[in-house]
Amino acid sequence: MTPTVYHYLVLSAILFSMGTIGVLTRRNAIVIFMCIELMLNAVNLSFISLSSHLGNLDGQIFVFFVMAVAAAEAAVGLALMITFFRNRESIEVDDINLLKW
């Protein structure tokens, strides 16, 4: 049985859900960060599979953009986390609560 586009889309949905659950449940900022990357890549997967299925290159070009944004996001996000860690000696998101009421 050769995998069809549906298989890829289902895999993408599963990966996306795993990422979402990770973001919502984990406290460690780096783990949350990795989960976000997982969600992005799940989206990339669905782009590529649909691009291949429809014979249209647009989706694949879009993936390059997503990866570029993800790289930038990783750089900025990690820098923020390092600064935060220097101030608080912690990387738990529950400690980032200065702006609450």
Next chain:
Amino acid sequence: MYSYDYLWLIPFFPLIGAIINGLLGKKIKNEKVIGGLGTLAIASSFAVSCTYFFQLLKDTEKVHQQVIASWMSVGQLQVDWGFLLDPLSALMIMVVTGVGSLIHLYSIGYMHGEEGFYRFFSYLNLFCFSMLMLVLGNNALVMFIGWEGVGLCSYLLIGYYFHKKSAGDAAKKAFVVNRVGDFGFLVGLFILFWSLGSHGVWTLNFVEIGENAHLLGPGSLVVTLITLCFFLGATGKSAQIPLYTWLPDAMEGPTPVSALIHAATMVTAGVYMIGRMNVLFSMAPSTMMVIAIIGAATAVFAATIGFAQNDIKRVLAYSTVSQLGYMFLAMGVGAFTAGIFHLMTHAFFKACLFLGSGSVIHAMHHGLHHAHSHDDPQDMRNMGGLAKKMKVTYWTFLFSTLAISGFPLLSGFFSKDEILWWSFGSTRGSWVLWLCAALAAGMTAFYMFRCVSLTFWGEQRTTAKARDHIHESPWVITVPLVVLAFLAVFGGFVGVPAIMGGANHIHHYFEPVFGHAQETYGIAIKAALHSSHGLEIGLLVGSVLIGFTGIGLAIFMYLKRPDLPGKFVAAFGGLHRTVFNKWYVDEIYDALFINPTKRLGTFLWKGFDVKVVDGIVNGVGKIVFACSRGMRITQSGLVHNYAMTMVVGMVVIVAFFVFK
């Protein structure tokens, strides 16, 4: 034929004087320069006025207008900065600048050493400017500027000693009471403007109003309404019942101010205004009846208060109110000429009386000051026997008093007699009005001679120490007194009635102004009385006798039997108290108008503003605060909560679009 191109100079000079003294006076400091400049400004106006006055006498064309610039031009309405010279305004500018010049000169001596000397002269010049705008304006709006300007200057000058609370209060009272009258003036103007406009004549120009007034219909409701509104304005400015209460209080101002503004010129603005609008007033017999009745009532009523006052300036103030009542009576019975004639003679003798009282106060103040006495220098009970000390002041004061009392052949006699004759014999007069006027004449003679007796005759009631320091005033004070007394004695000869073999010049002089309206609307001496010279002479002799009775009674009571007034007071204590307290009119006004207004104000402040207005503003704030207090707990600071909210939100949105 003759040119009147420099008419604008007449108000221009005092304006320049006011500006220079007002802006630079503080730096100039030298009283002679400041006073000289102020006097020169108004004297220059007087010179120009004289030129034009005598030119107008020779001229055959009696009405001249000069337009300086256009003020506003809206549709068919054209309002100019324009001046109007006719016999009426020519006489008025003569009185304003002539008496004004003398009073400016007098003020140099009287105000010597006062703080704010330059301020005084600046205000005085500004007043003259406003008054000249009032009388010279060729349309109602320019007149209104002058009307408000003199009110402002009156306020400033009454409150000249503003560090005294009573002076500040009097100034405010004058301003507020005048405001009531000004309201009437404005409303009258609006109605006149619209009702003439509805006949296609959009104008505020006096000459055009006079030419087109007949369109409104003689005796119609709208004319009555307009003239009543104007008359309300006149009662405010000219201190008639019911708005006269501010004038006696205005005596808080320096005495030259009382003489110039509150006796000779500003308070006659109402009379002048009626004269200026004589066509309208002639068309409204009911209004004229109201004016005559109010005038007669004021003349008698104010005279009664004059009986019991002890402050020399207050006596003169009530006398002014009473004499103004006389003028309004004249206007009300259609004797416009007589009213303006009395305005002129009154300006002479009343200015002289006020300046004389100022000279007395000046001397008394000096004497009491040296004696370290704290007696009131204006209280006649502290005076007495000043005739020997102050000869010039005494003689001028006496002649003016004789003039105001209607002593035969003095100026007041002719003008009063003219008013009395018209109030009896005019087609709009009645014997009741004559009786009131004659009664007021007797009362005037009485309280004026009471004033002379207490001030100049009898024993000196000051201490010996003060007495040594009472002396005659300097020449700048006595010269105006002498000139005014001369005018008060001889000023009446311009209007000697025909019955006494005179030519009655002033009657012919005013013919171009008043003749047309009087002829058109049938205002004249009743036809039945034309030939009854006996009656006219009889009334004349009667009024003279009433005047002499007043004089004799006053001399008897206050000179021959000084114990009588005390006995009278003891016998009629209640009546005396009522009259002494001015019939409690101020108290009645307090109870009827002022206190309810204050209560309304307090209610609006504490009830409406604090509770309702502030309540709404603060209530909005409180509601927003309460809402946001509920909402803000969602901002927990927990990243998971925010993320969860986002996810749920997105799921809902996606679900909406997928399953809709």
